[in-house]
Amino acid sequence: xxxxxxxxxxxxxxxxxxxxxxxxxxxxxxxxxxxxxxxxxxxxxxxxxxxxxxxxxxxxxxxxxxxxxxxxxxxxxxxxxxxxxxxxxxxxxxxxxxxxxxxxxxxxxxxxxxxxxxxxxxxxxxxxxxxxxxxxxxxxxxxxxxxxxxxxxxxxxxxxxxxxxxxxxxxxxxxxxxxxxxxxxxxxxxxxxxxxxxxxxxxxxxxxxxxxxxxxxxxxxxxxxxxxxxxxxxxxxxxxxxxxxxxxxxxxxxxxxxxxxxxxxxxxxxxxxxxxxxxxxxxxxxxxxxxxxxxxxxxxxxxxxxxxxxxxxxxxxxxxxxxxxxxxxxxxxxxxxxxxxxxxxxxxxxxxxxxxxxxxxxxxxxxxxxxxxxxxxxxxxxxxxxxxxxxxxxxxxxxxxxxxxxxxxxxxxxxxxxx
Amino acid sequence: xxxxxxxxxxxxxxxxxxxxxxxxxxxxxxxxxxxxxxxxxxxxxxxxxxxxxxxxxxxxxxxxxxxxxxxxxxxxxxxxxxxxxxxxxxxxxxxxxxxxxxxxxxxxxxxxxxxxxxxxxxxxxxxxxxxxxxxxxxxxxxxxxxxxxxxxxxxxxxxxxxxxxxxxxxxxxxxxxxxxxxxxxxxxxxxxxxxxxxxxxxxxxxxxxxxxxxxxxxxxxxxxxxxxxxxxxxxxxxxxxxxxxxxxxxxxxxxxxxxxxxxxxxxxxxxxxxxxxxxxxxxxxxxxxxxxxxxxxxxxxxxxxxxxxxxxxxxxxxxxxxxxxxxxxxxxxxxxxxxxxxxxxxxxxxxxxxxxxxxxxxxxxxxxxxxxxxxxxxxxxxxxxxxxxxxxxxxxxxxxxxxxxxxxxxxxxxxxxxxxxxxxxxxxxxxxxxxxxxxxxxxxxxxxxxxxxxxxxxxxxxxxxxxxxxxxxxxxxxxxxxxxxxxxxxxxxxx
Numbered sequence: 001x002x003x004x005x006x007x008x009x010x011x012x013x014x015x016x017x018x019x020x021x022x023x024x025x026x027x028x029x030x031x032x033x034x035x036x037x038x039x040x041x042x043x044x045x046x047x048x049x050x051x052x053x054x055x056x057x058x059x060x061x062x063x064x065x066x067x068x069x070x071x072x073x074x075x076x077x078x079x080x081x082x083x084x085x086x087x088x089x090x091x092x093x094x095x096x097x098x099x100x101x102x103x104x105x106x107x108x109x110x111x112x113x114x115x116x117x118x119x120x121x122x123x124x125x126x127x128x129x130x131x132x133x134x135x136x137x138x139x140x141x142x143x144x145x146x147x148x149x150x151x152x153x154x155x156x157x158x159x160x161x162x163x164x165x166x167x168x169x170x171x172x173x174x175x176x177x178x179x180x181x182x183x184x185x186x187x188x189x190x191x192x193x194x195x196x197x198x199x200x201x202x203x204x205x206x207x208x209x210x211x212x213x214x215x216x217x218x219x220x221x222x223x224x225x226x227x228x229x230x231x232x233x234x235x236x237x238x239x240x241x242x243x244x245x246x247x248x249x250x251x252x253x254x255x256x257x258x259x260x261x262x263x264x265x266x267x268x269x270x271x272x273x274x275x276x277x278x279x280x281x282x283x284x285x286x287x288x289x290x291x292x293x294x295x296x297x298x299x300x301x302x303x304x305x306x307x308x309x310x311x312x313x314x315x316x317x318x319x320x321x322x323x324x325x326x327x328x329x330x331x332x333x334x335x336x337x338x339x340x341x342x343x344x345x346x347x348x349x350x351x352x353x354x355x356x357x358x359x360x361x362x363x364x365x366x367x368x369x370x371x372x373x374x375x376x377x378x379x380x381x382x383x384x385x386x387x388x389x390x391x392x393x394x395x396x397x398x399x400x401x402x403x404x405x406x407x408x409x410x411x412x413x414x415x416x417x418x419x
Numbered sequence: 420x421x422x423x424x425x426x427x428x429x430x431x432x433x434x435x436x437x438x439x440x441x442x443x444x445x446x447x448x449x450x451x452x453x454x455x456x457x458x459x460x461x462x463x464x465x466x467x468x469x470x471x472x473x474x475x476x477x478x479x480x481x482x483x484x485x486x487x488x489x490x491x492x493x494x495x496x497x498x499x500x501x502x503x504x505x506x507x508x509x510x511x512x513x514x515x516x517x518x519x520x521x522x523x524x525x526x527x528x529x530x531x532x533x534x535x536x537x538x539x540x541x542x543x544x545x546x547x548x549x550x551x552x553x554x555x556x557x558x559x560x561x562x563x564x565x566x567x568x569x570x571x572x573x574x575x576x577x578x579x580x581x582x583x584x585x586x587x588x589x590x591x592x593x594x595x596x597x598x599x600x601x602x603x604x605x606x607x608x609x610x611x612x613x614x615x616x617x618x619x620x621x622x623x624x625x626x627x628x629x630x631x632x633x634x635x636x637x638x639x640x641x642x643x644x645x646x647x648x649x650x651x652x653x654x655x656x657x658x659x660x661x662x663x664x665x666x667x668x669x670x671x672x673x674x675x676x677x678x679x680x681x682x683x684x685x686x687x688x689x690x691x692x693x694x695x696x697x698x699x700x701x702x703x704x705x706x707x708x709x710x711x712x713x714x715x716x717x718x719x720x721x722x723x724x725x726x727x728x729x730x731x732x733x734x735x736x737x738x739x740x741x742x743x744x745x746x747x748x749x750x751x752x753x754x755x756x757x758x759x760x761x762x763x764x765x766x767x768x769x770x771x772x773x774x775x776x777x778x779x780x781x782x783x784x785x786x787x788x789x790x791x792x793x794x795x796x797x798x799x800x801x802x803x804x805x806x807x808x809x810x811x812x813x814x815x816x817x818x819x820x821x822x823x824x825x826x827x828x829x830x831x832x833x834x835x836x837x838x839x840x841x842x843x844x845x846x847x848x849x850x851x852x853x854x855x856x857x858x859x860x861x862x863x864x865x866x867x868x869x870x871x872x873x874x875x876x877x878x879x880x881x882x883x884x885x886x887x888x889x890x891x892x893x894x895x896x897x898x899x900x901x902x903x904x905x906x907x908x909x910x911x912x913x914x
Contacts, residue, residue: 145513180803204900
């Protein structure tokens with residue numbers, strides 16, 4: 001057994017200085033976790049507990065709103081969807097007019113328990129039907145005829161001093177997606193962190209980090225160039241955050257009653273719960289569930305995805321509640337667009353416009369909000385939105401994240417009353 | 420490097436041309452040093468390699484069909500737009516913007532595909548370098564057809580005389596729009612182009628006067644375009660007498676460019692940019708650059724000759740430069756693809772997003788200075804994006820998560836013979852025969868910029884030789900994970 005290194009770093013600066021000298025994480029790996037975990041706690045003084053957190057769940061591909069929140073009393077719905085409509089008898093009723101897809105049992109449970117708000121028919125004027133562009137519109141919160149270089153969450157970071165964590169390296173935003181979501185891009189630089197969505201075991205993550213760590217030692221037989229040293233330092237710094245995050249994830253025990261289902265999506269929520277429970281000062285988390293682009297044979301695919309969403313979200317909420325964190329967290333879904341009310345010939349639906357979105361948390365005003373779309377439409381005609389998505393963002397900013405929404409959205413949007 | 424400044428730009432002695440030198444040349448002049456390219460270059464010798472990398476004519480990338488369609492439809496569209504009113508007009512403008520956005524993605528992907536072909540990588544990179552001098556950006560130009568045309572202009576003149584290139588650029592519709600030449604008219608000159616021409620294209624700050632700019636702006640009045648064609652609007656053009664760099668006459672735009680090339684600073688300006696882009700983020704001392712500048716002006720500012728001189732010089736191969744430059748995101752991406760023998764996938768999300776996150780969108784530099792480069796490429800977010808890119812190349816494409824149009828594009832690309840978009844579970848099995856020492860040596864030599872990297876090789880060997888996994892599949896897995904870390908390492912960010 002190797003003897004403990006005599007030079008234990010006590011601060012990040014010290015740690016990095018040692019790392020730069022070639023004494024890396026490996027040199028004191030037995031001590032690193034506690035040092036790092038302790039510093040996580042130290043960075044989160046008591047007032048952090050009151051900080052509100054937003055979890056964004058992207059439903060990528062364009063979720064079919066009409067088969068998510070079903071207008072089961074509307075004859076037009078059954079006229080437009082001869083093969084895809086959810087039979088009235090199958091719908092999980094919420095109101096006299098609307099109910100959920102049968103795969104959303106867990107979501108109905110949440111709504112009945114007062115933990116889920118559904119905002120109907122959310123969209124924006126002059127809708128765009130390109131995945132790429134419409135996602136960009138949602139993420140930047142731009143009018144559809146304008147291109148903004150920054151995302152709405154990034155502008156939230158720009159506009160809030162309390163968004164800056166005590167330890168300047170701790171992330172204000174954390175995403176479990178392939179790259180940083182455009183939402184997070186701010187005018188200024190903000191520490192964000194990405195968890196690889198390429199599901200690998202903790203062992204493989206650890207393996208990768210240790211290898212990188214050993215590579216970052218530089219070569220003894222030649223003086224490293226200034227650029228090399230600079231790169232090593234930047235990487236070591238990233239590895240510190242990564243180790244901190246992964247230590248938290250590896251040591252996390254979800255509440256027994258949370259009962260997360262087995263899926264990548266639900267794993268990402270479990271990881272987010274772990275980080276929230278570790279009191280990371282992160283304000284916004286972002287994860288994504290993709291596959292909603294159901295142009296053909298929609299029924300089975302959509303059922304699977306909604307089930308995954310519903311069960312995952314419910315497990316996440318149970319977990320937060322068991323850890324007494326549910327007061328602090330709101331979770332919101334969004335999708336780049338809804339789908340066409342008329343089904344197509346391949347038993348699927350094409351790109352459309354508005355759709356409902358979910359807001360989950362113990363502080364929401366549960367129930368179905370807003371107005372349902374009118375389905376008195378010609379074949380292939382699109383829905384007209386009734387609630388602008390920027391009103392939803394404005395509500396989140398003003399009433400949840402305590403940040404003036406006008407500064408972030410560059411316009412004034414009337415808040416809604418779901419929170 | 421030789422101490423005598425008159426010697427530093429002379430040709431590298433043949434005795435110093437070896438595989439290591441070839442690797443350095445290939446990584447800097449192109450995107451990567453794959454074993455087959457290194458072998459070929461080493462065997463051919465420096466002169467023939469330079470001839471091949473920098474030919475008399477640069478191959479020109481094809482125009483993507485969505486871009487040419489946009490170009491063809493423009494006159495009819497403008498007609499329609501003129502007649503439209505109110506919401507109809509807005510709707511048309513919106514449509515046009517979306518089409519332009521789609522075409523820009525196509526243009527980006529097509530250019531990357533083109534540049535990823537090893538036989539045209541060096542000239543594609545050279546044109547990319549020129550586009551980092553003669554900057555135009557999608558954000559302002561908006562029209563991808565004009566961007567393509569601008570790149571095509573740079574490609575046509577890439578290896579000819581530089582003054583001809585500069586004159587062609589002054590007539591490039593994208594440039595005319597980007598630097599407001601179309602606002603420049605007799606009696607009310609707009610100085611934007613004239614200023615950048617001297618400051619950022621030809622001479623550099625301090626080598627011209629405000630008076631030179633004012634007078635030159637007059638010479639470029641009336642430069643106009645119509646549907647991608649240049650014309651001189653005679654009534655907007657100021658044909659009067661001007662004085663630029665102490666020469667007086669009824670100077671036209673081309674005359675101003677010729678006068679600027681007669682300034683002493685013209686010889687060293689582009690070489691200075693060349694050093695910054697290809698060699699080192701620390702500028703060379705003026706006395707080091709001067710001999711190259713005077714040599715180049717004596718050689719009629721021939722671009723191909725400059726490339727041969729620069730990339731064949733003792734200076735370029737000096738040990739202190741090797742493996743010390745931070746790769747740009749485009750170089751990192753294309754280098755990875757070439758070294759892993761992968762194709763550019765037809766999936767904008769897998770290309771545009773990573774490039775944007777790493778901080779470099781081709782066709783859209785941040786401002787008229789182009790990209791800053793060097794250390795500005797690296798921060799915690801961009802480094803994370805680089806690491807994620809590597810992971811994504813070693814993970815299977817999760818096709819069930821793709822959108823319908825992405826699946827279509829993927830099938831089309833596969834039908835056309837492109838199939839290697841990621842390293843599969845069977846990747847690196849050929850290496851699993853090697854023992855750990857040999858495998859570590861192989862990976863380090865293949866990917867790292869330095870000939871010897873004993874510490875890294877040792878760490879890698881230790882990692883590979885753990886004896887708890889012995890089946891060939893497990894060995895291959897370990898090799899892949901070793902390669903992933905190597906490609907994410909600080910060393911691999913350098914070339």
